[in-house]
Amino acid sequence: MKEERSITENSILNAAMDEFLNKGFSGARTVAIAEKAGVNHAMLHYYFRTKESLFERVIERVANQFLDSLTKALDSQDYNGNFVDKIVMIMNVHLDFVITEPRLPLFMFREILPYPSRLEQLKIKVLSGISYLASQLLHEFDRAKHNKEVDEIDFLSLIFDILSLNISLAISSQFAPDLLGLRKEEYYAMRKKENEILLRKRLQING
């Protein structure tokens, strides 16, 4: 059933992904995409008809990657340590994923979330994808709260804290190392450590 994708089609899609991530829809140029893909620019219309529909195909990919990032994080099952360690692990798995494509968050913020139809496309895919894992984690979390393993905090706030910290790290990693005169890896390490400290302290009871 799997459609064979020609090498041309694929390289256009890859090039488009790169160009759209870098420049957004309006900044991207179809001829630049074709060049990057090493094909005649008419091929782009042959395979994808319009810039717009090519963009939709890219969003599809982005949505998949985004879903993957959340799924992988939430799916770090069967952890034997305490619950705080599990949450920390979830954060770290998510971070590792986000760092493999640090341009994704800004792309989502500027190119998807502000456009109702694109947002809808994403929501459908993501919500159905993670709802089970999320509710499972929520239950574990409530239990841990009840057992006084973690501090009082509502689940949503915790998720937003983790996303805030990880996404900030991904975004800043594209500029901060330059500004600070650090190597990217140094910067990652430094911020990752700090994020973990923050999360642990946040979940820690009292003080």
Add this chain to the structure above:
Amino acid sequence: MKEERSITENSILNAAMDEFLNKGFSGARTVAIAEKAGVNHAMLHYYFRTKESLFERVIERVANQFLDSLTKALDSQDYNGNFVDKIVMIMNVHLDFVITEPRLPLFMFREILPYPSRLEQLKIKVLSGISYLASQLLHEFDRAKHNKEVDEIDFLSLIFDILSLNISLAISSQFAPDLLGLRKEEYYAMRKKENEILLRKRLQING
């Protein structure tokens, strides 16, 4: 010495600011700017020559606002409470500012930081503007650390933590309330409270 700015010039600049913040340079349309400003679109070229140079004028404004946001935050002087309270206040002052124009962070990330010349324009203005206040705060901070008033953490990490939390709040405030079915004010309140808890716990010694 102050150049009188005609009402036309000013309304173009305002409209341009709005359009560029919403759509970025490549997404902005000069005719849309002219319409928003309620002037013939030739006026835009009469006063600003090109879209590019109009954009530079907008960057100037953005840089000023950005500098203001940092200055105001760092300048919350003469606070009588303990040092942690002071840092928290700095975070809150900065947050209030960021929230008045929540589109600014994404704009900076996508439209300024990736372009060396624009970045330079910003750096010159901002660094010279805040270096004194920042070094002053750094000294107070080191003293507080030495006196065991706050936990061990380096200054830069602290600053990045605060910026991460505040900027995440500003960005997410543009989408999250919708997605969660909250009013914007509820969302602000909820996240602001959480950010403060995080910061206090982070600075708190031991556990």
Add this chain to the structure above:
DNA sequence: TCATTAGTTAACAAAATTGTTAAACAATTT
């Protein structure tokens, strides 16, 4: 191997967007 289909190319057309100009109008100076 010949016919049919799919893929590719270069040249071109169409659309969208920015930038210019000449003429009209308003304000200001002498």
Add this chain to the structure above:
DNA sequence: AAATTGTTTAACAATTTTGTTAACTAATGA
């Protein structure tokens, strides 16, 4: 009030970017 200067307008020109086409080539299947 005449002259000069600055502002505004509508029409247009130039440029950039997307999209199309017709002719050509390579692959595929009867």
